[in-house]
Amino acid sequence: MTGGERIEDRALLRGRGRFIDDLPAPPRTLHAAILRSPHAHARVGRVSAPEGVRLFSGQEIAAGLRPFIAVLRTPMRHFPVATGKVRYVGEPVAVVLAEDRYRAEDALELVEVEYEPLPAVVSPSAAIAEGAPLLHEAAGTNLANRRRFSYGDPEGAFAAADHRFAIEVRYPRSAVTPIECFGLVAAWDPDADAFEVTAPFQGPFALHPVMAAALGVPANRLRLRTPPDSGGSFGIKQGLAPYIVLMAAVARLAGRPVKWIEDRLEHLTAAGSATNRETRLEAAVMADGRVTALRYRQLEDCGAYIKAPEPATLYRMHGAMTGAYDIPNLEVENSIAVTNKTPSGLNRGFGGPQVYFPLERLMHRIADRLGLDRLEVLRRNLVKATPHRTASGALYDSGDFGAVIDLARPALDELHARRAAVRAEGRLYGVGMAAAVEPTVSNMGYITTVLEHEQRLAGGLKNGALAAATVAIDPHGGVTVTADSIPQGQGHATVLAETVARMFGLTPRDIRVVTEFDSARDAWSIAAGNYSCRFAPAVAGTAWRAAGSLRDRLARLAAARLDLPLEDIRFEGGMVGAGPDKEVPFARLAGLAHWSPGTLPQGVEPALRATEFWSPPELGPPDAEDRINASAAYGFIFDICGVEVDADTGRVRIDRYATAHDAGRLLHRPMADGQVRGGLSNAIGATLFEAFVYDEAGQPLAGTFADxxxxxxxxxxxxxxxHLESPSPFTPLGAKGIGEGNAMSAPPCIANAVADALGVEDLELPLTPARVAALLP
Amino acid sequence: MPRMTVNGEAVEAAAEPRLLLSDFLRHTLGLTGTHVGCEHGVCGACTVLIDGRPARSCLAFAVQCEGAEIMTVEGLEEGPLHTAFRRHFALQCGFCTAGILMSLTAFLRETPRPSEREVREVLSGHLCRCTGYTPIVAAALEAADA
Known part of the structure; x- marks a missing residue:
């Protein structure tokens, strides 16, 4: 384990970061402002502005575009700008360009739009009810898809069960809202018929060909670059994709480069969020607390459009619907609705919170209803050994879940004692726990689980998750690393420098990591990007392998030059060889390859640049029975917390929180802890404070950081x-992700504690003081 | 044409009356270390010192700062706060960091031996989505101790 200071920090602390709005704009750049719909649902008539306003209406923009390609082939066409109808408040209707952002926003005031308001529908169950207003008339329904899955013998298990317990959950919408909003610069080169866009897009780059297709160009004519720094993303900056297309199209129409910087009102209204979901989860339970089957009925709300890569939120967890438990029988019914709300997208935890909240709340309820110890019920159902194949196809790769629980056991005992003491004083105190399996490195084929197997066969079976990294050594022995991930604060440069330095026996200072991504020059494939915690398990490991292939080359060169057997060659302290008198400086060896390629020993390739691609073979496509291993590796988390509820105000105070992880091998302990703290902090927000609330007319009520x-x-x-560290057998460095787990485990953990404090069964997030006060005894 | 001192240098540049101080610093003067996160005064990312006191530069007009002394993150001397932030991994994406450094600089000057509670209260004027705040609190307390 390493863990030195971050390479990134010096510049960031001195105000020398380079974020999108810090970069100089190209000459003749115009600044864009977006005219957005004030209605949740309306027909759009004439869009007009006085002469002199550089206005581009939705009709005009969309005329040069094709609808976004989607996994689900439905007649619900999606463009980055409204055409004919608006379907959510904040949907782009037109774009105005001006010499600066102030003037562009002035010009918005001059644009007139004729709207014919239509009735809106906000909740997914209302949207799929008879007689609901239709968002997409061509589809004839607001139900975009429904699929039923059965694994094992759920019917038999429910029939044989001693008890059935159920829970119903309405999981709300929230988002981690990076402090830097969206922004981009788009230009069109008429001679090359190519677009050049710079944006802190985070991937997945599966969306790159989707964007290019929408623009009607081959993917090699959409050059996408990222700035050196990104002010946080947490999944959200995946939502830049439609804006990249929108502004690229406007740049082509205007014949000038276009810069757009989103403001916070736009962000909170229209950038995107996690899905809200209505779930009914039922368990078949034996008298001893053993769960023999689960039955999920999930109704997903993707908002007004199924925006790529949705409906991924609903399917990312599909292989792991039984969580940390060994439950052989499973039934799942998944429905996807469209409503008059902002389209959903990636958000830290992606699909996990919506599953773990009902599951972990139900486990708590099962123990209480049976009068059993909560931890005992959890343990009785836990996956006992790895590798473990779940009912719906996930392959849990490594780890002893029980051993992780043991780590947190002393803290749990202390919390129980504290609860007794606090309650004795007449105050409200509760203890909660939650267990979760944290999936990392997404299988590019899992989204196709939404399709029937015949449809999958017709489209070609999709699977795998290619990662790419390049390592190059210059004539002075300087090492440069690039990789297919877009850091948004996770310290990739530091980890890559430490990882590659270790391979060459150099120091991190000898390694230069270039984190700006360029789709025209870097090695990448569709899985590229910074999401599903793929950096440590996939990207860092691929850089390690690329460095290894160069090290092999240099070792052969050193062996020949020093006349030593290859197996004696070591890389240490900047030297290569077999100790004093039998070694050569790393830099000199690198120089040889550059300056004397004609006289290298036979079989030694002179090129000191290696690009490696890696995809875990464990990631197959969904099989004919719809089993899917949606992720390459699975970490384990056990969380406990103690909360005190203010008996007057309903305010929930987290008194103590402990979180035990097995994320495989940790590449950088302080940064791994940083991911845990950040994920937990986001989860506390989603559990206690944050929600994108809409009124019945579909008006969003949270437009500022005050709301x-x-x-x-x-x-x-x-x-x-x-921490426990059980290396994954499936990733090059044995690492797994750690950044998303607490976003999944903490909401039910905190809610279980609040339920314990109040002695109530049903809770709805977020647990704001007003909501909790209404439940006070 | 407001005249002011920015990081010790006299500055005079054209500014429309409605130009925000944040935009004046970033786009007129090129001091992009000050970041803009919400433009409504909640997130704290754009905090600078105006005559030594922390202020949201998104809530001030440049013309209001006629004659003022402005300090931005670029003007801070490298010191114990920077070292402590690095040691404690008190930043990840670094977008909120400049504003936090400015608030803490002013705070530690007035309260050289703060309690954790006091540090957390000052930090509650800043939103950070990456760190969960704990490392920032630790860095501030360590810098105060230095």
């Missing part, structure tokens, strides 16, 4: 973080 309040330093506790 949508992320937690501050006064609400986020200092968690105790515990």
């Amino acid at each position: 949508y309040p992320p937690p501050t330093a006064c609400e986020v506790p200092d968690p105790e973080i515990l």
